[in-house]
Amino acid sequence: MAVQSTSNQTSALANRAVKDVYPVSRLVREARVLLEGSFPLIWVEGEISNLAMPASGHIYFTLKDEAAQVRCAMFRNRNNQLRFTPENGMQVLLRVRVSLYEGRGEFQLIVEHMEEAGSGALQRAYEALKHRLGQEGLFDQTHKKTLPILPKSIGIISSPDGAAVHDIVSVLKRRFPAVDVVLYPVAVQGENSAGQLIAAVKLADQRRDCDVIIIGRGGGSLEDLWSFNDEQLARAIFACELPIISAVGHEIDFTICDFVADVRAPTPSAAAELAVPDVQQYVLNFQRYQQQLTHIIRHRLTSEQRHLQHLHRALPRPELILRQQTQWLTQQKRMLDSAWHHQLLNYQQKLDYLSVRLKHPRAQIEKQRSVLKSLTHRLQTAYRTHQKSINLQFSSLQLRLQRQVPLSQLREQQNALQTLSKQNHRLIHQHLDKARQFLAQQVRTLAAVSPLNTLDRGYSITSKQNSGEVITVASEVAPGDSVLVRLHQGQLSCEVKKVDEK
Structure with a gap:
């Protein structure tokens, strides 16, 4: 779309009295899009009222505080993850998307996550620390140490007054009474409990007076178990070279200590059962x-x-074996004597035959000397004949070579090469002249149709600022869109105030 200037376009649009009437559905839809685009996922805290939980599985309620209230909806695919049942008057912490229900034009919140407000801060801190330590690799199975099959001593890090220690000791006595128990007394909740737990883990790792460590306590709330979610305690457990069993709370309770330990037991009693074998089973x-x-x-x-x-039954008597072996040796001696006598006769006959055929060496030498002289004469005759034939062929080839020297042909080819080189230079210059003329013609043609000449006459090119697509029809943009107007010199970034499609 070409315009002469932004100021001319604005004045032209202002002079057009074109009404843009919004249907209700369009207004509500655009308001919803504007709301959802303006707010990311946010946390909201308030009190539940007007709670409705129909058979569809969705949850509808109002979230309020002392000064305001807002409608909320939590759909079935999200409330399946709830760990408690919402009730009227309950204080909750929500993670929501801001939206608008188009059917009634009501402002509402779409709930993605719900938790009780009392433990919400601790739960968020717990989840953040769990995610960070997991990313660092403290929970990886490759770092887990194997428990000893038959430990000599068990270390217990827990409160000496708690029921967890008594449960562990009673199970150890019942399953394997021979094992020694070393208790590292600590506080398992309170302000200084995390520091005592860390010091006990490091002390046990330094003293090495036990083969495996059980760290834990009985059940309680998230606040009661918070010492076992301490980051420094997790790093101390990870650095400990002794295998550690975590037994914190009940089976449904999970702490950071459970994830970083080598083995997680659902209860302290179960940790004792994992640490030692059953002696009765060993006896059996x-x-x-x-x-x-x-x-x-x-x-x-x-x-x-x-x-x-x-x-014994298959072994024969020794005297019988000796008699049989004596008979076998006598038979073998007779056979050997007969074979030796027969072989001696054969050698004697061969010697007599060879003595008859054998001639005197002097006669054989004279015969071989005569044959050698005859062969020498034949070889000399053949050599002289072959030498003459070679000399004749060499002379003939020398004469032919002198007649075939290509000096005259070489001069003719040099003259022809010079002629062709001059023609080639002339043709190259002609071709370059034609190419220069064609290029000049193309440059003139391109300058005639260039849009820069059009911009020089006061026109402009308007395009969408995001995609760069050229706008040719007014309906391609809407009020509020950003456009880019290119002039002959420079460009303008403009916002559409009004669109007149006519």
């Missing part, structure tokens, strides 16, 4: 192994005894 296993070993030894002895009896 030993008895079963003893019975199996006794059975295997008896079966092996019976089998070997039977095999020995079989060998």
Whole structure:
């Protein structure tokens, strides 16, 4: 879309009396889009009232404080994650999206997450620390240490007055009474409890007077268990070289200590069961192994005894074996003597035959000397004949080569090459002249159709500021859109105030 200037366009639009009437649905829809685009996900705290939980699974209520109230909706796919049942008068903390219900034109909040306001701050701090330590790798299984199969000593880090210690000790006595127990007394809740827990973990790791550590306490609220969510305690557990079992609270309670420890037990009693084997089961296993070993030894002895009896029956008497071996040796001696006598006769016959055929060496030398002289004469004759043939061929080739020297042809080819080189230079210059003329013509044509000449005459090019798409029709933009107007010199960033499609 081309305009002469922004001021001319604004004045032209102001002079047009075109009414833009909004239907109610359009107004409400654009208001909803404006609201949802202006607010990100936010946290809101207030009191629940007018609670409705229909069979559809959605939850509708009003969130209020002393000065205002707002309608809220929490859909079924979100409230399935609730850990409590909402009630009227309950103080809650919500993570919401700001929206507008188009059917009634009512302002409302779409709830993504709901938690009780009392523990909300602690829960958010817990989730943030859990996410950060997980990103650092403190919870990775590759760092988990294996528990010893038969530990000699168990270290317990807990309150000496709590029920957790008594539960652990009673289970250890019942399952494996021979194991030693080392108690590191600490406070498990309160202002200084986290520091005592950290010091106990480091002390146990330094003293090495136990093979595995159980750290934990009984159940309680999130505030009661908060010492076990301390970041420095998590890092101390991660750095400890002894395997650690975390047994904090009940089975539904989870702390940072549970995630960073090598093993997490649902209760302190379960931690004791994980730390040591059952001695009764060991005794039963030993008895079963003893019975199996006794059975295997008896079966092996019976089998070997039977095999020995079989060998005794199969073994013949020594005098019988000696007689048989003597007879075999006598037979072998007779066969060897006969074979030796027969071989000696054969050698004697061959010697007589060769002595008849053997001639005197002097006669054989004279015969070979005569053959050598004949071969020498034939070789000399053949060499002289071949030498003459080679000389004749060489002379013939030398004459042919002298007649074929290409000096005259070389001069002709040099003259032809010079002629072709001059023609080539001339054609190249002609081709370059034609190319320069064609390029000049194209430049003149391009200058004639260039939009820069049009801009020089007072026109402009208008495009969308975000996409750069050129605007040719007024309906392609709406009031409030940003456009870019390019002039002959420079450009303008403008906002559309009004659109007249006619």
